[in-house]
Amino acid sequence: MYDTGIQTKDELNSGAASIEAAPAASSLWHRARRNTRISLKFYASVSRLALGQSRWIAASGALGALSLGLVGIGMATLVAPYEGVASASLTADRAPRVLALDLRPDAADEPRAIVAIQPTDDFHTASLADPGMFTGDMADDAMADLTNTEIDAAAAEPREVEVKVALASGETLTEVLAKAGADRIDAYHAVAAMSAHYSPRKLRAGQEISLSFMELPEGGEALDGETPARYLTAISLQPDIERAIEVTREADGSFNGRELMREFTEGYVRAAGTIENSLFLDGERAGVPPQIIVEMIRMYSYSVDFQREIQPGDKFDVYFSRKFDENNNAVKEGDVLYASLSVGGRTHKLWRFDPGDGVWDYFDENGQSMKKFLMKTPVDGARLSSGFGMRKHPILGYSRLHGGVDFAAPTGTPIYAAGDGTIKRANRFGSYGNYIAIRHANGYETAYAHLNGFARGIRAGTRVRQGQVIGYVGTTGRSTGPHLHYEVHVNGKKMNPLALKVPTGRKLEGPQLAAFKAQRDVMATQMAEAPTMTRVAQAGTDSDSAN
Incomplete structure (x- = not known):
């Protein structure tokens, strides 16, 4: 054990250690005083020789102060290792004693625990002269305190x-x-x-x-x-x-x-059904994911007017890819590989095919691209609310030419570019509100008015592709409700978008057409081997239709 250096009255009377301590301290003090006097005399003599009689007093004073500072530093260095002992020796007799002890027999190589003991009247403080202060009960108490300290430290671990x-x-x-x-x-x-x-x-x-x-x-x-x-x-x-x-x-x-x-496996899914309400609602009932239905609407938006031509009893059939995780759970929908839409007794079949130039498209059974120069309806799920021609203006109150068609749709509904082209303007434009104009090839232009806002990156000079989202339905400008006002201009003249005959896309010929027909046959075999879940969806759809 290690004592702080504070001694009891008994130790002052009988302890040999206290008798020896006083001469040692006195000797240290006398040596310091003697060294200081010698240093002062030495610097005084040197200063007289170097500076002369007139300036030696000031110089010797400065050198003396320097010497005292050096002596102080030396003293502090000597007593620094015993700083705790020196401080403890000046405290009151009832101050806490810091003792180092190790009560564990198998912990010889570990740091000793530090325990604070507050002395009481029924026992005296330990010292080197009296190391037997700890009784068995006191050791048990100290050990309990140590254990509690270790538990608290463990509980505080991050x-x-x-x-x-x-x-x-x-x-x-x-x-x-x-x-x-x-x-x-x-x-x-x-x-x-x-x-x-x-x-x-x-x-x-x-x-x-x-x-x-x-x-x-x-x-x-x-x-x-x-x-x-x-x-x-x-x-x-x-x-x-x-x-x-x-x-x-x-x-x-x-x-x-x-x-x-992540790595996924690819599978194929087929679903079919009868339209009783809309392609979207009945498609979901048949198990078709929303993004696949949206793709079907885009596929047929060039040739089918979903607002006026779709009737109850029309049928659809779709075959698409799907990605599965390691547990065979569907995690992502892939591409529409085949789709069929029967409208008014006429069936439109389309297959996805890449002719070999990296630009895939949807083609009919004759190899004709489904794309046309411009889309018929550049917005999904909208209702035709006003046609092209003379009409009584709902706000101005008099008849004037309505130079486009209006599609009523909820605010925020995406609007697509009707064809490939360059944005001519995308800003606020008088009574049109937020307005976009796109310049296409061969003198064609399209315009989109009353938008709620523009899609990211849409500004004058931006190149856009057919079907790309350019803005969102709104009711800005002179408008009575959320809708898209859509115009088509040919060489500066406004035309009826729904009656306009526009060029079609490319047609496959020669080796490309032969490769397309071969892929069609392979896909027909794959569709016949559609997963069980597809046939379940089909059966459910038929049952719903019967009701």
């Missing part, structure tokens, strides 16, 4: 915590991490590590992000008494179904990002 957060509108990833408790510098470096594989700017509002932290349990505190910030260890997110982005903290504290790609 633990791993996982948190899921969602990106709010207008919020950056760095802000999300800081709000979750990450240090801002850590957040900055973690985002930088992610940027090598995925740009945080692509994140959208609502994106779920998983965070991992190391932190003390609730109520735990750091040594400085303040609750520590969470220690960020990992970030993970899944921007799409096929890949995940992970950022992890390395052993040296740096962050490392990586991209993980």
Whole structure:
């Protein structure tokens, strides 16, 4: 055991250690005084010789002060290792004594535990002269205190915590991490590590992000008494179904990002049914995913007017690819490979085919592309609310030429470019409100008015492709409700979009046509071997139709 240096009255009377301590202290003090006097005399003599009689007083004073400073530093260096002992010797007799002890016989190589003991009136303080202060009961108590200390320390060990957060509108990833408790510098470096594989700017509002932290349990505190910030260890997110982005903290504290790609197997699905309400509603009832139905509408929007031509009793049939995970769960829809739509007793069949130039298209049984120069209806699920020609204006109150057609649809419904071309203007345009004009080939132009807003990247000079989203239905400008006002101009003259005859797409010939027919035959065999789930969907559809 080690004593702080404070002695009891008994030790002052009978302890040999206290008798020896006084001469040692006195000797040290006398040596310091003697060294100081010698140093002062030496510097005084040197200064007289070097500076002369007139200036030696000031110089000797300065050198004396320097000497005293050096002596003080030397003294502090000598007593520094015993700083705790010296301080304890000046405290009151009832002050706590800090004792070092080791009560575990098998812990010889481990650091000894430090225990604070507050002396009471029924026992005296230990010292080197009286090491027998601990009784058996006192040792047990000290051991219990030590055990409780170890338990508290173990309870305060940091633990791993996982948190899921969602990106709010207008919020950056760095802000999300800081709000979750990450240090801002850590957040900055973690985002930088992610940027090598995925740009945080692509994140959208609502994106779920998983965070991992190391932190003390609730109520735990750091040594400085303040609750520590969470220690960020990992970030993970899944921007799409096929890949995940992970950022992890390395052993040296740096962050490392990586991209993980999931592997899926591809299968094929077929569904068919009878239209009683709409292609969308009856398609969903038959098990067709919404994105596949939307693709079918786009496929036939060149030749079928879904607002006026679709009638109850019309039929559809679709065959498409689908991706499955390792548990055979459908995770992503693929491409429409074949579709059939019977409208008014006439059946339209289309197959997906790539002629070999990398530009795939949908072709009918004769190899004719389903695409036309312009789409008939550049908006999905809309109702024709006003046709082309003279009419009484609903706001102005007098008759005038309605130079386009109106499609009523909910605000925010996507609007598509009717054909390939270049944006001529995309801005506010008088009574048209938000307005887009597209210049196509051969003197054709199309116009879209009363938009709620423009799609990302749509501005004057932008090239667009047929079917690309350019804006959203609204009611800006002189309008009585949300709708799309659609116009077609040919060499500057307004034409009826629904009656206009426009050029068709390419037609397959020679080797390309032969390859297309061969692929058609293979696909017919695949469709005959459609999965069981497809036949179940078909049976369910027939049952629904019968009711």
